[in-house]
Amino acid sequence: MWTLLALLGGAAGAANVAAATPRPRLVVVISIDQFRADYLTRFDDLYLPPRSDGKVGGFRYLQTRGAWYPDCRYAHHRTVTGAGHAILGSGAQPSVNGVVGNSWFDRASRKSVYCVQDPKSQVVGALAGSKETPMSAANLLVTTVADELELATGGAARTVSLSLKDRAAILMSGHRTDAAVWFDEDTGGWVSSNYYCPDGRLPEWATELNAQKLLDPLKATPWEPSVSAEALERTWRLPGRTGVTPPKTFSHRRSGAGYGAVTSSPAGNEFVFQSARKAVEAEALGQDAIPDLLTLNLASNDYVGHGYGPDSAEVLDISVQTDRQLSEFLNFLAQTVPGGLANVTVAISADHGVVGIPELLAAESIPASRAVAPAIRTAAERALDTGVGAADWIASMDNGEIYFGAAALAAFPNEPRARLESRVVDAIAGVPGVYFSIGKSAILSGQTPRTDLGERIAAGFHPSRSGDVVVILDPQWLAGAAPIGTGTSHGTPFTYDTHVALLLGGFGVRAGTYGATVEPAQLAPTLSHLLGVARPSAADEPLLPGLRDVK
Numbered sequence: 001m002w003t004l005l006a007l008l009g010g011a012a013g014a015a016n017v018a019a020a021t022p023r024p025r026l027v028v029v030i031s032i033d034q035f036r037a038d039y040l041t042r043f044d045d046l047y048l049p050p051r052s053d054g055k056v057g058g059f060r061y062l063q064t065r066g067a068w069y070p071d072c073r074y075a076h077h078r079t080v081t082g083a084g085h086a087i088l089g090s091g092a093q094p095s096v097n098g099v100v101g102n103s104w105f106d107r108a109s110r111k112s113v114y115c116v117q118d119p120k121s122q123v124v125g126a127l128a129g130s131k132e133t134p135m136s137a138a139n140l141l142v143t144t145v146a147d148e149l150e151l152a153t154g155g156a157a158r159t160v161s162l163s164l165k166d167r168a169a170i171l172m173s174g175h176r177t178d179a180a181v182w183f184d185e186d187t188g189g190w191v192s193s194n195y196y197c198p199d200g201r202l203p204e205w206a207t208e209l210n211a212q213k214l215l216d217p218l219k220a221t222p223w224e225p226s227v228s229a230e231a232l233e234r235t236w237r238l239p240g241r242t243g244v245t246p247p248k249t250f251s252h253r254r255s256g257a258g259y260g261a262v263t264s265s266p267a268g269n270e271f272v273f274q275s276a277r278k279a280v281e282a283e284a285l286g287q288d289a290i291p292d293l294l295t296l297n298l299a300s301n302d303y304v305g306h307g308y309g310p311d312s313a314e315v316l317d318i319s320v321q322t323d324r325q326l327s328e329f330l331n332f333l334a335q336t337v338p339g340g341l342a343n344v345t346v347a348i349s350a351d352h353g354v355v356g357i358p359e360l361l362a363a364e365s366i367p368a369s370r371a372v373a374p375a376i377r378t379a380a381e382r383a384l385d386t387g388v389g390a391a392d393w394i395a396s397m398d399n400g401e402i403y404f405g406a407a408a409l410a411a412f413p414n415e416p417r418a419r420l421e422s423r424v425v426d427a428i429a430g431v432p433g434v435y436f437s438i439g440k441s442a443i444l445s446g447q448t449p450r451t452d453l454g455e456r457i458a459a460g461f462h463p464s465r466s467g468d469v470v471v472i473l474d475p476q477w478l479a480g481a482a483p484i485g486t487g488t489s490h491g492t493p494f495t496y497d498t499h500v501a502l503l504l505g506g507f508g509v510r511a512g513t514y515g516a517t518v519e520p521a522q523l524a525p526t527l528s529h530l531l532g533v534a535r536p537s538a539a540d541e542p543l544l545p546g547l548r549d550v551k
Contacts, residue, residue, distance in 0.1 A: 023532055024507035025343040026286030027145075028333065029295045029523070031088055031172060032322060033081065033165070033302035034490065035350035036310060037072060037499045039319050046227055046316075047323045055331045056341070058323035059503070062348060063513075066505025067546035071517045074352065074500065076460030077453070077472065077493040078399060082115035083460070084351025084520070085171040085297065089144040091524025091539025093459040098141035099171060101399035101491075104465045107406065112398050115139055116170045121195045125202035127187040127210065135166045135182070136195035137175045142538040144174030145527050146293050151176070152533035156290045158283045162190075162275055163297035164263055168351070172295040179203045179283070181275075185258045188215050190275065205282035209275055215262050223250040223265040225317050226324075235313040236360055250314050264307065266321035268300030273329050286337035286344060291531050297351075298322060309357040309488045310496075345507045345530055349520050350500035357488045361476055368476035371433030373397060376471060383427030384408075388415055400479060400491065401467025417441055417468070424469045435474040440466070456493040504546065514545045 040059055048057035050064045062068070076083060076094050078101045086092075086099035094100045099115050106113045121134035137144075146159040161173035166182040173180045181190040181202065189210035194200055202210075225232060250265070262268060276296055279285070285292040301318055308314040326348075334340040355361075361368035377394050380402055384393040391408035402424060409417075421439025428434050438448060443461050448454035457470055473479060475494050490497045502520065508530040525535045526544045 021532060023289075023291045024345040024530060025289070025291060025337055025339065026280075026333070027291060027293045027345045027347070027527055027531065029088065029172065029293070029347045029349075029527070030326070031085060031168065031295075031297045032348065032350050032501065033168065033297055033299045034305040034352060034354050035301055035319075035322075035501050036353040036496065037070060037501050039310075039315075040068075040070075040501050040503075043316055043319050046231055046320045048327050056327060056334065058326035058330070059348075060323075061327070061330070062346065062503040062505040065511055066346070066503055067509050067511065067544070068513045069502040069504075069518045069544065069546075070513065071515060072349070072500055072502035072520060073495070073517060074498040075456060075519050075521065077456040077470070078460050078491055079352035079493070079497040080491045081165060081302070081351050082167045082171060085168045086115075086140055087521050088349060088351065088523060089146070089172040089174055089295070090140065090142045090536045091145075091521050091528075091541060092142045092536065093521065095459050095461055096142060096538040098139060098462050098465055100460060100462050100465050102167065103398055104401075105396035105398040105403040105467070107395075107403070107464075110395060110406065112396065113139070114167075116167045118193065118195060121193040122200075123191060124194055124197040124200055125181075125189065125191045125206065125210065126184060127189045130184050130187045130189075130191070132184050132186075132191050134193045134195075135170060136193050137170050137173070138195070140171060140174065143536045144172070145524050145531070145533075145536060146172075146295070147174040147176045148528060148533045148536055149291065149293055149531055150178075152531075153290055158285055158292040159295075160279050160283055160285065160293070161295040162272060162279065164268060164272065164299040165297060168297035168299060169295075172297060179206070179279070181206050183259075183263070185260055185263060188213060188259045203279070203282070205278045206275075209278060214274060215259055215267065215271055218262050218267045219259065221267070223267070223317075225250065225313070226266075226321050227317060232313045232316065235316050236309070236311045250317070260303075263300055264303035265300060266318050266325070268303070269298045269318075269322055269325055272296060272298060272300075273325050276329065277332055280333070280336060286333075293531075305354045306487055306489060309360065310354050311356055311360070341506050343507055345509065345527065346503075346505045347523055347527065348501060348503040349523060352490045353495075353497045353500055354490045355476055355478065355488055355492070355494075355496045358476060358478055366476060367474070369433060370478050370480045371431075371473050373479050375431050376428050376434065377402075379427045379431050380424045380469070383423045384420065387423050388412055388420065396467075399467065400471060402469040402471065404468045421469055428469075428471065433473050433477045434471060435477075436472045438470050440468045440470075443470070453493055456498075502544075504544065508548050510546050510548050512546055516545060518544055 082102040118136035161180040163169035164183040190206040358368040395405035396403040418441035
């Protein structure tokens, strides 16, 4: 009823109904990029206590005073940033929301499509020297919590989204967000597009932040460990880092003229939180009875994890610093929002996990390696050339999947697609590192295995955007052109990539540890319930356990 009245009566109607029905003044969703579930327990002795000196802590505060879901797992197979944030924002799986990866091959244009690219939009706020291209949520096929909140309140609610990554800021927020901004690493400023800024201007607070150049003084500042040498001794060393003495400063892998060295350190997260505080104040978030929504992504954890792996001193230290930064932000909200944290719902999760560096795992006798992607393509092309006829069979291997070339299919119109897919599946089965593959025809006809993997493939497969053959590598294997010896990644259906943190706290949340298996997709309908608005258009998962009675 609240939603209907808000749509009919506009902002005034929304305010009247909101006053009669308790709702959170502000919902804050923080996605910590690449934050595996085990980081909450492995490093918990280094995190702040739940409360101290009248202030709240970070992770341990939410674990003990909020709802903690230790068995939260993604249900799709391509666990990457674009897909994860689309799920967090919409509550819908890639099979429906359309964001099957960070990119996919578009059969019509015969080009790779980045998940948030939008040539119909224009960049807003770019500083001199920017290489930014226009981005938006045009490729997201469903609504989000932010969209539904805007619709339900006649636009009276304020919705804001920030991330160093464009795809995270955009896909967590959606189509109707008041302000979605992301970071231009070449120039050090926040940018957006006219999809969100139709007047061609950034929000004033973002323009002011750009003028301040907060990251410039940090470009030459070393990253110093925030924990003791004893704490760092529990971690592995990268190849080439010998001895037992932990580093006094951490090196920065991402170098160059831009801001990569800063954003791949805890300073990147601090900058996002600084900007978020500015946005909360400037947008007056949480200051009236009409609920507002703030979504943040902390991308620096992902940059660090890719460079050094989940068992590194760098990941340990940035996790500890993230805890402290989170605590500062929660205490800021407690002072800024009327009624404090009791009127704020806070959600913490992640878009995916990460696997250990294959070479380090292999050195410890754990099966791990890097698959040479060209070997998969060569085996598929050879099988089709010899079994059907010579042609340019493989148009792309975007998103880790095989897409057939349109010209090759046209040259052999009588060859059933299912047979082509089966030839490829049989051929690549012998390629080292290939665990499983299945064709599009089998997936769409419901022939995926009745296993966890089969369900994940079905959840992650979109009929028009996914490939003709889905390829899954062995556990602890990474796709790559060749072994490079350092760095790691994610994107698989295995536990190290699917098992992520999930915490809820504040308004509408009943404290406790909830051991049932849950999915990040359940967060969106849960937040919609607390806000009293419609679920996003394709969010059909059950609500998370641990909610107080909110009508």
